[in-house]
Amino acid sequence: MPTLTFVLPDGTRRTLEGKAGLSVMEVAMAEDLPGIIAECGGNAMCATCHVYAGATDRLPPVSEVEDEMLDSTAAPRTPASRLSCQVQIADNWDGMTFDVPETQL
Amino acid sequence: MTVVVIGAGHGGVQVAASLRAEGHRGPVVLLDGQDHLPYHRPQLSKEFLGPGAGDPQLLRSASFFADQDIDLRLGTAVAALHPARRRVELRDGGAVDYTHLVLALGSSLRRLQVPGVELDGIAQLGSLTDAAALRARLDAARDVVVVGGGFLGLEIAAACADVGRAVTVVEPQARLLARAVAPPVSDAVRRAHEAAGTVLHVGTGVQRFLGRAGQVRRVVLSDGSEFPADLVVIAVGVVANSGIAEAAGLAVDDGVLVDPWLRTSVPDIFAVGDCVARPDRELGAPRRIECVQNAIDQARHVASSIAHGLGEPYGKVPWFWTHQFALRVQTVGLGFPDDDCVLVGDPDGDGFSVCRFRRGRLVAVESVNRPRDHMAARRLLSGGVLPVPAEVGSAGFDLKDHELATRGTA
Numbered sequence: 001m002p003t004l005t006f007v008l009p010d011g012t013r014r015t016l017e018g019k020a021g022l023s024v025m026e027v028a029m030a031e032d033l034p035g036i037i038a039e040c041g042g043n044a045m046c047a048t049c050h051v052y053a054g055a056t057d058r059l060p061p062v063s064e065v066e067d068e069m070l071d072s073t074a075a076p077r078t079p080a081s082r083l084s085c086q087v088q089i090a091d092n093w094d095g096m097t098f099d100v101p102e103t104q105l
Numbered sequence: 106m107t108v109v110v111i112g113a114g115h116g117g118v119q120v121a122a123s124l125r126a127e128g129h130r131g132p133v134v135l136l137d138g139q140d141h142l143p144y145h146r147p148q149l150s151k152e153f154l155g156p157g158a159g160d161p162q163l164l165r166s167a168s169f170f171a172d173q174d175i176d177l178r179l180g181t182a183v184a185a186l187h188p189a190r191r192r193v194e195l196r197d198g199g200a201v202d203y204t205h206l207v208l209a210l211g212s213s214l215r216r217l218q219v220p221g222v223e224l225d226g227i228a229q230l231g232s233l234t235d236a237a238a239l240r241a242r243l244d245a246a247r248d249v250v251v252v253g254g255g256f257l258g259l260e261i262a263a264a265c266a267d268v269g270r271a272v273t274v275v276e277p278q279a280r281l282l283a284r285a286v287a288p289p290v291s292d293a294v295r296r297a298h299e300a301a302g303t304v305l306h307v308g309t310g311v312q313r314f315l316g317r318a319g320q321v322r323r324v325v326l327s328d329g330s331e332f333p334a335d336l337v338v339i340a341v342g343v344v345a346n347s348g349i350a351e352a353a354g355l356a357v358d359d360g361v362l363v364d365p366w367l368r369t370s371v372p373d374i375f376a377v378g379d380c381v382a383r384p385d386r387e388l389g390a391p392r393r394i395e396c397v398q399n400a401i402d403q404a405r406h407v408a409s410s411i412a413h414g415l416g417e418p419y420g421k422v423p424w425f426w427t428h429q430f431a432l433r434v435q436t437v438g439l440g441f442p443d444d445d446c447v448l449v450g451d452p453d454g455d456g457f458s459v460c461r462f463r464r465g466r467l468v469a470v471e472s473v474n475r476p477r478d479h480m481a482a483r484r485l486l487s488g489g490v491l492p493v494p495a496e497v498g499s500a501g502f503d504l505k506d507h508e509l510a511t512r513g514t515a
């Protein structure tokens with residue numbers, strides 16, 4: 001099982017089990033991870049599931065739509081910024097980390 | 106201080122969650138007549154109808170409500186409100202007393218009153234149960250007829266065409282999405298459906314359905330045309346679930362009337378989401394807004410008012426999305442039927458936006474495959490420097506460039 005570690009703004013770490021094919025957002029929501037809101041349910045429409053990825057090179061590329069939405073996140077965008085609903089979990093992930101921003105709104 | 110929320114949809118769940126996030130410590134009771142854990146509705150008319158769709162996505166996990174000490178009671182329909190006693194009466198005979206009450210009742214699908222509408226094979230799509238039934242029927246269907254060319258009907262039509270069904274859409278208004286968007290957007294949507302092979306009948310309504318052995322077989326239109334159907338989906342708009350409010354004497358006009366703080370006409374009763382009607386002076390009538398963002402933002406506002414007392418009036422700009430084939434339509438703001446429209450981009454190209462102006466003031470932007478414009482428009486309409494029609498109409502104008510150039514100067 002791929003594992004994902006979320007680092008909350010206060011430094012707390014939570015490690016969750018993912019499943020290939022699910023999005024990072026879906027795993028976070030199923031476990032009620034605080035700080036991920038995902039108002040639109042995973043359509044890249046609301047930009048409230050923003051995360052900072054630890055290893056961007058292992059992730060699928062950012063689409064044009066995601067790129068535009070990332071420009072409108074509440075917390076500052078960095079090169080590590082992703083919308084977690086657009087990042088599908090892969091089988092070969094282990095110890096992937098995602099920092100949860102201070103705010104999504 | 107007990108807060109009772111009626112309706113555990115997008116709005117009601119957010120009220121309960123935000124009350125806790127805002128530090129409200131007293132009991133929160135969340136009542137809903139249906140039995141399923143609260144789920145996301147938008148995907149029901151989109152991915153959920155397609156192949157390989159799994160379970161619907163839940164709004165919150167099963168454990169969330171217990172963890173947050175939210176007393177979620179499913180299968181618990183409210184039969185009546187008794188504001189004088191601050192009590193809600195349940196259909197099963199029980200009752201719950203409240204200090205504050207929030208109505209998050211949503212809306213119900215409008216019924217079509219034509220002969221034959223009771224035939225088997227005629228469906229509607231408003232809930233998970235409806236969607237599961239429709240998905241099952243779709244497998245055996247060949248000729249699908251969708252009655253209603255609004256967002257919901259067109260999403261269903263696109264989903265059916267995507268799985269290879271022969272689809273016909275019937276829309277009585279002169280164009281698709283007539284109430285919701287400007288003509289260039291309607292036109293782009295029309296072309297996408299036509300390209301998928303869907304037959305569109307606009308400007309004419311259903312006169313009757315004909316069946317055999319109780320099963321729908323044909324659809325007859327008012328203009329006399331007639332065609333086969335083994336599955337009909339009716340999507341002709343929604344009506345606010347305001348019945349229990351009206352019966353209790355709350356002011357209702359095509360929805361539960363609220364003031365700028367989302368308070369109903371009765372003290373300590375708020376309302377959020379699809380069931381709300383807000384007087385709109387410009388429109389000259391109350392206005393209802395049916396979208397997820399509106400339900401959620403109103404819910405947050407009401408939760409804050411209950412937890413901390415009244416603050417600013419509610420003033421979020423509504424935004425909405427729909428997905429059909431390769432079209433991603435996003436709207437922000439509130440238009441009026443006779444707005445002046447200025448185009449940005451090329452409707453025959455990759456994407457475009459329509460800027461709608463009311464007496465020279467930008468009031469809404471509708472974008473087709475232009476998330477860049479949409480996000481810039483959201484920021485502009487939420488307190489930015491609004492471009493004037495001549496600017497928008499000039500060569501090379503770009504909403505995002507404008508927003509970046511004027512940011513912080515409002």
Ligand SMILES: Cc1cc2nc3c(=O)[nH]c(=O)nc-3n(C[C@H](O)[C@H](O)[C@H](O)COP(=O)(O)OP(=O)(O)OC[C@H]3O[C@@H](n4cnc5c(N)ncnc54)[C@H](O)[C@@H]3O)c2cc1C
Nearest residue numbers: 112114115116137138146147183211378379395396397400
């Ligand atoms: C198929 C479909 C697709 C959609 N697609 C989109 C989209 O793409 N984008 C978008 O922004 N919006 C979309 N919408 C609209 C969006 O789902 C609604 O605007 C939103 O759900 C409104 O939230 P709400 O809380 O007001 O009502 P709802 O989410 O409808 O919740 C109301 C709840 O109240 C309960 N209830 C009502 N009366 C009682 C009673 N007397 N006692 C107890 N419980 C009661 C109901 O059971 C229901 O669960 C779609 C809607 C549907 C049906």
